[in-house]
Amino acid sequence: MRKRTILILDHVEIELMENILRVDESRSGSATIVSLSGRMDASSSPAAEAVLSRLIGAGERRIVVDMSDLDYISSAGLRVMLASLKRLREDGGQLLLAGLKPEIKNIFEIAGFQRIFSIYPSPEDAVSSFDARV
Amino acid sequence: MSMVEPMLPSLLSTSIVLFQMMCVIVVFAYLITRTRFFSEVLDGVFTWKNQLFLIVLFGILSIYGSESGISILGAPINVRDLGPVVGGLVAGPLVGVMSGLIGALYRLTMGGFTMVPCTIATILAGLIAGLVYIVAGKKFPGITVAVSLAVIIEGIHMGLVLLISRPLSQAVAVVSDVAFPMIVANAAGMFIFSFIIANLKKEKETRGERDLFHSELERKNAELQIAREIQTSFLPEKIPGIPGYSLAASSIPAREVGGDFYDIITAPAKKTGLIIADVSDKGVPAALFMALSRTVVRANAEWHSAAREAIQGANATISADSRSGMFVTLFFAVLDHESRRLTYVNAGHNPPLLFRAGSDPVPLQITGIALGALADADYEERSMDLCPGDVLLFYTDGVTEAIDDQYTQFGEERLVELVSQNINLPPADIIEKINSAVSVHSGGAAQFDDMTLMVLKVGTI
Numbered sequence: 267m268r269k270r271t272i273l274i275l276d277h278v279e280i281e282l283m284e285n286i287l288r289v290d291e292s293r294s295g296s297a298t299i300v301s302l303s304g305r306m307d308a309s310s311s312p313a314a315e316a317v318l319s320r321l322i323g324a325g326e327r328r329i330v331v332d333m334s335d336l337d338y339i340s341s342a343g344l345r346v347m348l349a350s351l352k353r354l355r356e357d358g359g360q361l362l363l364a365g366l367k368p369e370i371k372n373i374f375e376i377a378g379f380q381r382i383f384s385i386y387p388s389p390e391d392a393v394s395s396f397d398a399r400v
Numbered sequence: 401m402s403m404v405e406p407m408l409p410s411l412l413s414t415s416i417v418l419f420q421m422m423c424v425i426v427v428f429a430y431l432i433t434r435t436r437f438f439s440e441v442l443d444g445v446f447t448w449k450n451q452l453f454l455i456v457l458f459g460i461l462s463i464y465g466s467e468s469g470i471s472i473l474g475a476p477i478n479v480r481d482l483g484p485v486v487g488g489l490v491a492g493p494l495v496g497v498m499s500g501l502i503g504a505l506y507r508l509t510m511g512g513f514t515m516v517p518c519t520i521a522t523i524l525a526g527l528i529a530g531l532v533y534i535v536a537g538k539k540f541p542g543i544t545v546a547v548s549l550a551v552i553i554e555g556i557h558m559g560l561v562l563l564i565s566r567p568l569s570q571a572v573a574v575v576s577d578v579a580f581p582m583i584v585a586n587a588a589g590m591f592i593f594s595f596i597i598a599n600l601k602k603e604k605e606t607r608g609e610r611d612l613f614h615s616e617l618e619r620k621n622a623e624l625q626i627a628r629e630i631q632t633s634f635l636p637e638k639i640p641g642i643p644g645y646s647l648a649a650s651s652i653p654a655r656e657v658g659g660d661f662y663d664i665i666t667a668p669a670k671k672t673g674l675i676i677a678d679v680s681d682k683g684v685p686a687a688l689f690m691a692l693s694r695t696v697v698r699a700n701a702e703w704h705s706a707a708r709e710a711i712q713g714a715n716a717t718i719s720a721d722s723r724s725g726m727f728v729t730l731f732f733a734v735l736d737h738e739s740r741r742l743t744y745v746n747a748g749h750n751p752p753l754l755f756r757a758g759s760d761p762v763p764l765q766i767t768g769i770a771l772g773a774l775a776d777a778d779y780e781e782r783s784m785d786l787c788p789g790d791v792l793l794f795y796t797d798g799v800t801e802a803i804d805d806q807y808t809q810f811g812e813e814r815l816v817e818l819v820s821q822n823i824n825l826p827p828a829d830i831i832e833k834i835n836s837a838v839s840v841h842s843g844g845a846a847q848f849d850d851m852t853l854m855v856l857k858v859g860t861i
Contacts, residue, residue: 305807308682308849340801340849341729345680348773349725377729377748378769378777 286310288335289317294393297328301389303335306343314343318350327359330392334365339373351383360384362392421468421479422588428464429486429593432457433600441491442601444538451491455498458487462503462522466510477582480507480518481553482589484526489549490540490597493530500526514574517560524560525553540601543594550590554583624656624684631657631687634694636664642672642737648827649854650835658850659686659728660796661694665701670737673701676794676854677730678749680770685726686850693718693728693771707734708781711745711768719775727772731764731794740786740858745779747771750800753816754784755791755823761816791830792856793819798849802838810841827855 287310290301298321302314321329331347333339339347351361364386366374374380386392432438437450461483468478480503488496500523507519532541532549540546558575565571631653639647649662659679667673675697679686697714704710711732718728731752733744746752748770751763768779786792795815802810815834822833831853838851 311681338801338807341678341680341727341797342682345725345727347725348680348727352725376750376766377727377773378766379748379773381769381777382774 287313289314291317291321294330294389295397297330297393297396298326299330299332299389299393301332301335303337305338306336306346307338307340308342311340311342311346315346315349318346319353322350322353322357322359327354327357328396329354329359329361330364330386330389330396331361332364332389333367333370334389336367336370339370341377344373344377344379347383348379360396362386362395364389364392418585421585422592424464424468425461425479425482425589425592426596428461429596433596438490439600439604442540442597442604446491451495454487454491454495455502458483458495458499459502461486462499463506466503466507477578477585479582479585479589480522481525481557482550482586482593484522485529485546485550485553485586485590486593488526488529488531489533489546492533492538493527496526496528496530496533497523498526500524513570514561514565517564518557520564521553521557521560524556528553528556540594540597543591543598546594547587547590550586551583554579554586557582621656627684627687628653628656631691634691635661640664640666640672642735644737644859645735646827646857646859647674647855648831649852650831651850651852652835652847653682653850654798654847655683657684657687658682659690660798660850660852661690662794662852662854663694663698665698667702667734672735672737674733674735674794674854674856675701675730676749676752676796676852677728678796678798678850678852679728680726682850685724689726689728689772693730697730697732697771701732706781707732707743707745708779711747711771711779712777715747715768715771715777715779716775718772719777727770729770735786735856741783742786742792743781743783745781747779748773750795750797752792752794753819754786755793755819756787757789761793761820786858788858790858791819791823791827792858793830794854794856795834796850796852798847798851799834799838799853801849802842802851803848804841804843810838814841827857830855 287302287304287306292299292301300317300321304310306314318329329350354361362384365388366385371385374383374385386395435453437453440447440450441454462480465478465480465482483503484496484500487499504519504522507522508515529549532545533539536545558579561575562568562571635651639649647664651658651660651662653660659682661677663675665673665675677693679689679693696717697710700710700714704713711730729749730747731744731749732747733742735742744764745768746764746766747768748766751765753761753763755761767782769777800810800812800815814837818834818837819830822830825833834853835851842848
């Protein structure tokens with residue numbers, strides 16, 4: 267019963283997250299594109315982290331995070347991106363960012379993260395850079 | 401036994417009597433199961449008191465079962481065995497047999513040619529039920545077993561009558577009339593009892609789990625409260641006075657604990673180190689990382705004389721400990737009291753703002769990446785000279801990114817305007833103004849991120 271209660275609480279939280287952040291997956295050539303739309307803050311970031319962890323755990327090595335529809339990213343969101351990048355690199359993979367709005371790009375730059383992330387204008391550019399590396 | 405009554409009204413009145421009997425059983429079952437004694441026994445706690453209580457009550461139920469015996473189509477049916485069976489199934493053989501004994505003794509006083517088998521059957525019912533209780537692992541075996549057992553026991557009851565009562569032809573006649581209605585009546589009575597007991601058990605379990613959940617929640621809250629106190633103790637207890645300057649700071653975590661911190665390090669040779677920092681994420685993970693970062697940065701700041709080397713050293717240590725992608729944005733400045741020279745390293749922190757009379761606020765831009773993100777990162781050190789009247793505002797993004805219910809951020813523009821308007825106030829009052837303006841902006845909604853502010857004002861020496 268206790269477990270069930272907690273599950274119900276989790277469910278509510280997940281529902282709230284979905285209102286704030288949408289996480290979609292699609293495939294393009296050899297890469298998986300994870301599209302984030304909405305707001306990525308401390309309460310909604312776990313939804314994105316769950317998807318990225320699952321993909322990396324399943325052996326995905328080429329991930330493009332499409333941020334074209336992302337309106338806001340907090341430090342908690344940056345942490346999820348950084349953690350995924352570090353994990354992928356350890357496994358010989360690569361995580362590329364694409365389609366950042368100016369305000370999102372600014373947040374990455376303030377933290378100095380443009381130096382460790384490869385940022386592309388669009389998901390297509392990111393995917394073709396993968397293909398160019400082969 | 402009137403044989404002249406027409407068939408249908410007799411069936412109707414019999415049904416009504418049976419219904420009344422079931423009502424009595426329902427009330428009885430409800431009352432007995434609500435007692436403390438019954439509750440104790442259900443929890444497996446046996447005392448002579450609660451056992452005696454159950455023996456007497458199930459004995460009384462057995463007597464009622466004999467007394468309410470009604471005639472169906474001319475044959476007497478009763479639920480005498482019900483009390484002892486329930487007693488045995490709930491509290492074991494002792495309660496079953498003893499309450500059966502009470503019912504049996506009463507039955508003896510009633511006489512009749514089925515007296516002996518009926519008496520034996522009642523005691524035997526309590527005993528069998530008690531044994532089933534033991535086989536079921538010393539607990540009530542559940543509705544299905546209980547109702548099936550009631551049926552089997554009535555079967556044995558009938559068997560005993562056929563075995564013992566004589567003349568046999570009369571025994572056969574009674575059994576064939578009475579067997580079916582009695583089995584149904586006892587099974588129905590048993591179902592009522594089992595249903596109420598099963599409900600009660602479920603209710604108890606739910607309550608137990610709920611209580612456990614609550615007490616765990618309370619414990620966690622107490623632990624968080626302690627964590628908060630420990631974390632607060634990491635912040636400077638009081639702001640050290642710097643001759644010729646005034647300084648104030650505040651830090652409000654969004655939850656019990658947070659990832660923001662500020663620090664003021666008094667260094668030799670009339671220098672002071674100023675730190676403001678923001679750990680990615682919030683809550684307990686951020687708080688733990690904050691404790692680590694604060695200690696590492698402080699140790700490095702005390703060890704290295706140059707700000708750049710201190711931050712570079714701190715970053716190497718923090719990066720080595722950050723596997724979860726945690727990082728901390730940090731602004732570190734060393735203020736030389738007399739020359740008013742400020743030397744700083746900005747590790748990915750949102751730029752502090754320098755307010756100087758007659759010009760727009762100047763941001764102290766980043767000079768390197770957030771700590772913990774990249775182990776071998778390079779940091780640049782910059783210097784600037786402060787003037788009397790200058791106000792330096794250090795803050796974390798919890799201030800500017802505080803949102804209202806439309807997701808509109810408080811924003812840097814509002815912050816700059818507010819500070820400009822209140823530039824002549826003492827630092828503590830400027831901070832107070834900002835905190836209350838942000839709180840008005842978020843409209844009393846839950847604070848979303850940790851908020852930390854530090855204001856340094858340059859006076860004349």
